[in-house]
Amino acid sequence: MGVTWSERMSVGVPLLDSDHKTLIGLINHLQRSIGDDEEYASVGSVLQALDEYAAHHFAREEKMMEACRYPLLTQHHGTHTSFADKVAAFKARYTEDRTSVRARDCLTFLNSWLIDHICTTDMNYRSWLIGHPGAEAAAQRVSLTGGTAKSAQVDWPKLRVLLVDDNLNFCEILRTILGSVGVATISAVHDLDSAKAVIGQDRLDIVVSDWHVGEESGLDLVKWVRRGPPDQAGLPVLILSGHERMTNRDLALLAGADEFMEKPISARNLLLGVARLVGKAA
Template sequence: MSVGVPILDADHRILIGLINHLQRSIGDAEEYAAVGSVLRALEEYASSHFDREERMMRACRFPLLDQHRQTHVGFVEQVERLQRRYEADQTSVRARDCLTFLNRWLIDHICTSDMGYRTSLVGHREALDAGGVRPLGGDSLSSDEDSSVDWRRLRVLVVDDNLNFREILSTILWAVGIGGVTIVAGIDEARAALNAGGFGLVISDWHIGDESGLDLVRWIRTSGGVSSALPVLMLSAYEGPERRDVALAAGADDFMRKPIAAGTLLECIAQLILQSRRRS
């Protein structure tokens, strides 16, 4: 399914990853949170990928640019409709609703229409340069934040007992350019990974099976090792201002409610990394 252009193939793999996560979320306890996170990621994916693709087609004077642009607009409008329904009532949008639309897009557009520009883009230096390397959600960063964090060298530990959500999260982290993501399902695994060292950030869910991510945060802060000063971001599918207060009191550096948006997540990570540097 490769279009022969690495940066566009990477974009397409993000979409395929999101489709796979939606498929696995059907009937899952956190299906609605997964759908919300995927919809937000799709909004940012569309903005970043379509802009890149159209710049490249424009640079090589691809004759079907206008046709592609129209289909891109249609995709964005469909995602926006689903997003509005979700925001009005989370239970009104199921994973299957999104999958029907996305699988059709994968077959009709990526596997068919996008193959049409392959011969025009491959080897066209001006078009390849126009593609750039803009990470998913990266537009939310200021130039200072973006230049101050070496995303490719950052290693992140994700702790979440829900397989589907932690894979969605790892897909988003990979998409924004983070070089190393380790995912674990339990606190004991997290402790072992942290004792091994090498991480620059911890992202933990609030509920981890029968355990609490708060216990992990407290252990990190009192461990006395290198990990004790690591920035920690706590996630929860449950809302309420008291959640944030409790997480921060336990030692977390920030709190986000699921579903998450890639741009907001990346901005939060950048802030946490910079704050950690200032403290050290």
């Protein structure tokens, strides 16, 4: 069973509650990736995202604590470091040998640590952070994408994204990553005909497609997009693939893709890639 967010977990700071929901969502994706056809790509992507989001969230939380002079900041930083080290260890094992880390290995630790941390340690700072005038401003200055010019220019809540992948779990991982920066309009389809129907009917800002969509190829979708009317032909397309050779990037770009990214993905790199492509098309 996955973890379900409840109001008892709320620390009373919407920004931090949102971060906690993202972390819980990623842990739940690990649960769902057990036995998945692309388990290793999913596990690697979630571990990478957890590593990045944990660092991002902890930095925001600690900046808020600094702003309100929270007296237990040093102890809190220690618990953050412990969690980050454990996730980094899982990630290092995975990088060295993809078969050495199964989703089930991570779940007990992640579930117990995060829930205990939110429901006990984090509750201690509620009265210090809630309503503090400088705390939220300090947190807002910490960006997952590093505050790059391109990412800063993207109006994430207004972005319209189409995900094309026959792996439903991986679509949800992508949805969680995009949703964490405020993207609200995300469509997901699992075959090329459905993708073409959405592209033909809806206004979109970017398409993110897997190379292998069932028995079909995402490259065929790219070629179809480029043959369309001007608005469609200029639609940015990012191709993802877990079957890597150096030639694959070249093939994807030759087919008309704007960018190619290898699975397991980095959440930060995905967002930076989307920002670059959307900014280029604007």
